[in-house]
Amino acid sequence: MSGTIPVTLIGGYLGAGKTTLVNHLLRNADGRRLAVLVNEFGELPIDADLIVAREGNLISLSGGCICCSFGSDLLAALIELKDRRDTIDHLLIETSGVALPASIVQSLSLLPDLALDGVIVLADAETIEARARDRYMGDTVLAQLAHADIILLNKADLVSPERFSDVSRWLGATAPRASIVPAENADIPLEIIVGQHTPRQGDTRLTPRSGRQHIADYETLSFEIDAPRDPERLAAALAAMDCGLLRAKGFVRRFDGTFATLHVVGRRALIEPAPDWIEGPGRIVCIGLANQINRPAIEAAVEASSIVAAGSS
Amino acid sequence: MITIYQARKIVTMNPARPLATHVAVRGGRILGAGLLDELTGWGKHKIDRTFADKVLMPGLVEGHSHVAEGVLWRFVYCGYFDRTDPGGTVWPGVKSIDEVVARLRVANAKLYDSRQPLTGWSLDPIYFDKRRMTRQDLDQISDARPIAIMHASLHIMNVNSRALELAGLLRKGINHPGIPLGDDGLPTGEIKGPDAMTPLGPHVGFDRALLAADEPGLRDFARLCVRKGVTTAADLANLLPQPAVEMMLRVTGEAQFPARIVSLRVAREISPAELVERVVELGKLSTDRLRLGMIKIVVDGSIQGFSARLRAPGYYNGAPNGLWYVAPEQLREIFDRALAAGVRVHSHTNGDEATELVLDTLTQALRKNPSPDHRFTLQHCQLANAAQFRRMKALGMCVNLFPNHHFYWGDQHYALTVGPERAERMNACATALANGVPLAIHSDAPVTPLGPLFTAWCAVNRQTASGRILGTEERISVADALRTITLGAAYTLGLDSEVGSIEVGKAADFAVLEDDPTEIGGDKLRDVRIWGTVQGGRIFAAETI
Numbered sequence: 001m002s003g004t005i006p007v008t009l010i011g012g013y014l015g016a017g018k019t020t021l022v023n024h025l026l027r028n029a030d031g032r033r034l035a036v037l038v039n040e041f042g043e044l045p046i047d048a049d050l051i052v053a054r055e056g057n058l059i060s061l062s063g064g065c066i067c068c069s070f071g072s073d074l075l076a077a078l079i080e081l082k083d084r085r086d087t088i089d090h091l092l093i094e095t096s097g098v099a100l101p102a103s104i105v106q107s108l109s110l111l112p113d114l115a116l117d118g119v120i121v122l123a124d125a126e127t128i129e130a131r132a133r134d135r136y137m138g139d140t141v142l143a144q145l146a147h148a149d150i151i152l153l154n155k156a157d158l159v160s161p162e163r164f165s166d167v168s169r170w171l172g173a174t175a176p177r178a179s180i181v182p183a184e185n186a187d188i189p190l191e192i193i194v195g196q197h198t199p200r201q202g203d204t205r206l207t208p209r210s211g212r213q214h215i216a217d218y219e220t221l222s223f224e225i226d227a228p229r230d231p232e233r234l235a236a237a238l239a240a241m242d243c244g245l246l247r248a249k250g251f252v253r254r255f256d257g258t259f260a261t262l263h264v265v266g267r268r269a270l271i272e273p274a275p276d277w278i279e280g281p282g283r284i285v286c287i288g289l290a291n292q293i294n295r296p297a298i299e300a301a302v303e304a305s306s307i308v309a310a311g312s313s
Numbered sequence: 314m315i316t317i318y319q320a321r322k323i324v325t326m327n328p329a330r331p332l333a334t335h336v337a338v339r340g341g342r343i344l345g346a347g348l349l350d351e352l353t354g355w356g357k358h359k360i361d362r363t364f365a366d367k368v369l370m371p372g373l374v375e376g377h378s379h380v381a382e383g384v385l386w387r388f389v390y391c392g393y394f395d396r397t398d399p400g401g402t403v404w405p406g407v408k409s410i411d412e413v414v415a416r417l418r419v420a421n422a423k424l425y426d427s428r429q430p431l432t433g434w435s436l437d438p439i440y441f442d443k444r445r446m447t448r449q450d451l452d453q454i455s456d457a458r459p460i461a462i463m464h465a466s467l468h469i470m471n472v473n474s475r476a477l478e479l480a481g482l483l484r485k486g487i488n489h490p491g492i493p494l495g496d497d498g499l500p501t502g503e504i505k506g507p508d509a510m511t512p513l514g515p516h517v518g519f520d521r522a523l524l525a526a527d528e529p530g531l532r533d534f535a536r537l538c539v540r541k542g543v544t545t546a547a548d549l550a551n552l553l554p555q556p557a558v559e560m561m562l563r564v565t566g567e568a569q570f571p572a573r574i575v576s577l578r579v580a581r582e583i584s585p586a587e588l589v590e591r592v593v594e595l596g597k598l599s600t601d602r603l604r605l606g607m608i609k610i611v612v613d614g615s616i617q618g619f620s621a622r623l624r625a626p627g628y629y630n631g632a633p634n635g636l637w638y639v640a641p642e643q644l645r646e647i648f649d650r651a652l653a654a655g656v657r658v659h660s661h662t663n664g665d666e667a668t669e670l671v672l673d674t675l676t677q678a679l680r681k682n683p684s685p686d687h688r689f690t691l692q693h694c695q696l697a698n699a700a701q702f703r704r705m706k707a708l709g710m711c712v713n714l715f716p717n718h719h720f721y722w723g724d725q726h727y728a729l730t731v732g733p734e735r736a737e738r739m740n741a742c743a744t745a746l747a748n749g750v751p752l753a754i755h756s757d758a759p760v761t762p763l764g765p766l767f768t769a770w771c772a773v774n775r776q777t778a779s780g781r782i783l784g785t786e787e788r789i790s791v792a793d794a795l796r797t798i799t800l801g802a803a804y805t806l807g808l809d810s811e812v813g814s815i816e817v818g819k820a821a822d823f824a825v826l827e828d829d830p831t832e833i834g835g836d837k838l839r840d841v842r843i844w845g846t847v848q849g850g851r852i853f854a855a856e857t858i
Contacts, residue, residue: 014640071582075511098637106489107508136670
């Protein structure tokens with residue numbers, strides 16, 4: 001990988017399921033070394049059976065993951081983690097229930113070795129609309145939703161299907177930028193939150209994993225792209241609403257022959273130089289909800305990015 | 314052994330016996346105040362005439378400060394107004410960027426190690442005719458050494474290019490509201506807000522643990538107390554880890570430690586259940602000079618930082634509403650558990666919406682745990698309106714207002730943050746008293762200088778730095794102000810049966826004054842000269858502290 005660590009923010013109001021999601025991700029890390037920073041007024045949110053050792057406020061977890069709590073100063077905690085960079089594949093930050101993701105995103109920009117991957121905001125299907133109208137917290141809740149790349153509309157099992165589709169519609173109008181994913185117990189494929197595995201050296205495939213059951217049906221589309229592409233243009237097109245993607249990851253050969261890594265989370269796209277062992281045909285893997293993913297739009301996006309943009313080489 | 318102190322005048326704050334000429338003391342405790350004849354009956358005594366030409370008041374009580382004031386004096390003072398350091402040196406205010414640079418140059422010349430940071434504090438560039446300080450200003454002093462100056466608000470700092478470089482911030486493409494960029498695309502060197510300051514802190518000497526206080530810092534803070542006539546001071550937001558508690562117990566227990574420190578555990582980093590349990594345990598460690606066992610919660614941000622939570626119509630300049638630092642559910646859980654355990658909670662609320670949330674939450678919590686005499690206190694509470702003061706009274710709350718803001722930032726509040734009407738209503742001391750809400754007033758040192766007589770002057774006059782009187786109707790009398798900086802503050806800390814007035818049975822804590830605050834005139838209250846203190850019967854002269 002290049003020198004940066006991808007960072008995913010996990011936000012949302014108290015009780016939305018952030019802690020459940022974090023535990024779910026740690027339990028299914030599948031070889032990824034996740035580092036989790038947590039802040040929920042100190043209640044240790046990690047399931048006890050995952051904990052291997054505790055040392056100060058740093059907890060070692062099974063599978064090479066670690067968890068760190070931070071008080072009022074997230075940035076200080078991130079700076080302290082710097083020395084452990086080589087042991088971290090992906091950093092998850094569980095924000096406090098009243099934190100605004102937008103301001104944390106700004107803070108992250110001060111640390112050049114971290115790159116924001118995506119903002120996941122959880123919403124409790126039962127209570128989110130009432131929270132958004134609360135006289136004290138309403139504007140905070142709305143600001144959290146407005147900055148989400150993906151909203152995990154959680155606790156779908158606790159409301160009727162009619163009510164659930166009402167809430168989904170309301171969320172769609174309230175947070176038009178976000179992709180909305182239904183879930184029970186914050187259950188969502190790991191790939192959507194932290195992306196597909198980056199292949200180790202010698203492995204050329206980006207393997208989509210599947211098989212686990214979630215309440216929503218997901219669909220994965222893979223493409224090999226032999227010819228060079230403009231990765232910036234491709235990423236922007238894949239992040240457009242009409243592709244219906246939750247997550248895409250790919251390695252794309254530029255017109256100068258070098259490879260770029262491309263990440264898309266909802267409407268957010270990030271391009272960085274690919275690891276130097278990447279070779280062979282370019283390829284991307286796209287995941288979306290089965291009823292939303294739009295193959296023709298994705299194919300059109302791939303096609304259009306083969307045209308050299310004016311001004312680039 | 315009984316000592317009877319003779320004084321020019323003793324202002325007792327005891328309404329039954331408001332004035333006296335003598336006060337008898339045994340074992341650090343007051344036997345009585347009155348005429349000499351009324352005191353000799355206690356037995357064998359000596360008459361001490363040290364204060365024969367002085368005026369004694371009860372030792373002043375600072376209800377909201379931070380012992381960090383004692384630490385910051387290790388850095389170079391760069392404030393606009395004259396300020397006295399713990400050793401008694403008066404540092405003249407610096408009136409322009411050139412003067413700031415000149416003062417730092419002098420300090421720079423005394424440092425030998427070229428990597429050692431040079432650090433200043435209390436900069437207030439709003440008085441510098443709109444010119445902002447830049448990194449180039451500070452680069453003139455040294456481009457090899459990291460240099461930083463913390464602003465008076467403690468929410469902004471200015472740094473030089475070397476400090477930016479060490480923090481990895483001397484680069485293009487930074488997109489952060491707390492880091493303004495110059496025409497060259499690089500940071501100007503002004504760093505706004507706690508987040509943006511964090512990467513700089515370790516490189517310029519602003520270590521958070523250090524600012525929470527260390528041994529010399531605590532001793533220096535207490536020396537400042539003596540200079541200001543303070544015998545009891547609240548240290549309002551401390552994480553109080555066990556090693557810090559042990560250090561504070563040791564230092565405050567030193568024979569010559571001259572003040573009583575009331576340190577509140579800030580609600581942070583542990584859950585409400587653990588917090589209340591910890592604070593109950595801390596309470597058991599209390600000594601005479603270190604009082605523990607109360608909680609501080611920060612509910613919102615600051616008005617001048619536009620991070621306070623305001624009700625409609627919001628900020629005068631249209632800035633978006635501020636930030637919550639605690640969720641209502643968490644506040645409620647802490648209140649419930651604290652009331653059940655009999656632990657007092659002080660809540661920082663600057664904006665009136667934050668105040669309203671605390672009032673609502675305590676209303677509910679008291680239904681569950683009815684608690685006569687809980688004395689939960691609103692700290693700062695700057696924008697409360699009359700209706701909110703009525704609710705405080707109905708709920709049995711106390712309030713500790715911040716009149717120093719009128720002097721230091723009143724003009725900015727009028728023009729920029731909250732506009733004329735609310736600027737005149739801010740820190741409504743008269744409304745609090747009229748509604749019978751137990752009142753204290755504070756400095757929030759080091760944000761503004763420690764000094765209850767100055768704070769009292771602010772409450773009596775409500776005069777801004779530019780001379781505007783901000784809210785004539787909210788001015789209070791000298792008598793009320795003096796009561797507020799003694800018994801009033803003591804009440805909010807639950808210490809009013811021990812300190813706050815000179816009367817039989819209370820601690821022998823006196824402010825020793827050269828001038829009579831009841832005679833000098835309200836407009837001169839801040840000019841009252843302070844000789845020193847008596848704390849627990851021990852005499853501390855400012856001149857030799």
